[in-house]
Amino acid sequence: MQAALPPEIPGNPDGCYPAFTTAEGCNALHQLTGGIGDTAVGWYSNFLAGDASFNTSVGAGTLALDSGVGSGQNTALGTAAMILNLSGSGNTAVGTNALVFNTAAADNNAVGRFALYHNDESGGGVANGNNAFGSFALFDNSDGTHN
Known part of the structure; x- marks a missing residue:
């Protein structure tokens, strides 16, 4: 019995873009549309990137x-980490659902599942x-600072 081959990957299989x-x-x-230095790995990761630069998701x-x-300059690791971020910058979210509701706040660090979940x-x-x-x-x- 021969194993089935995986489906062919469309586009750039190396993931390296301009x-x-x-x-x-x-x-x-x-x-x-214009950002540089972004890395996105995963389903809908950094989907609406626009001109964001230096994000890792x-x-x-x-x-x-x-x-x-x-x-x-955001870093998001873990399913749904920073999923609702619109314009916040310099944030780090590590863990499932970390910094989920952060929309515009900056310079936050959330490590652990659901850490800073309702922030901003x-x-x-x-x-x-x-x-x-x-x-x-x-x-x-929600709106506390420098904790």
Whole structure:
């Protein structure tokens, strides 16, 4: 009995694109228009990238809504990490559902599943400079700063 071959990969199988950009996964960096130095790995990872630069997203849905308007230099690792980020920059989210509701806040570090989950939920961009380490750490922080 002979094993079936995997389906052929369309597009650039090496994932190497212009402007120091790498994308692997269904619709990863799908709408990148001008950003440089982005890496997206996973289903819809950094989907709405726009002109965002220097973002790294690994995992299904990571940074999916980040449009690049005022954003960049974000790192999201883990399914749905920073999925709702629109314009926040300089954030680090490591863990499933870390920094999910962060929309515009900057310079936050969330390590652990659901860490800083509700951060900047109001979208005001005022929940800046927070550090949360551990599962559910600062889960309900919405507009607090420098925690």
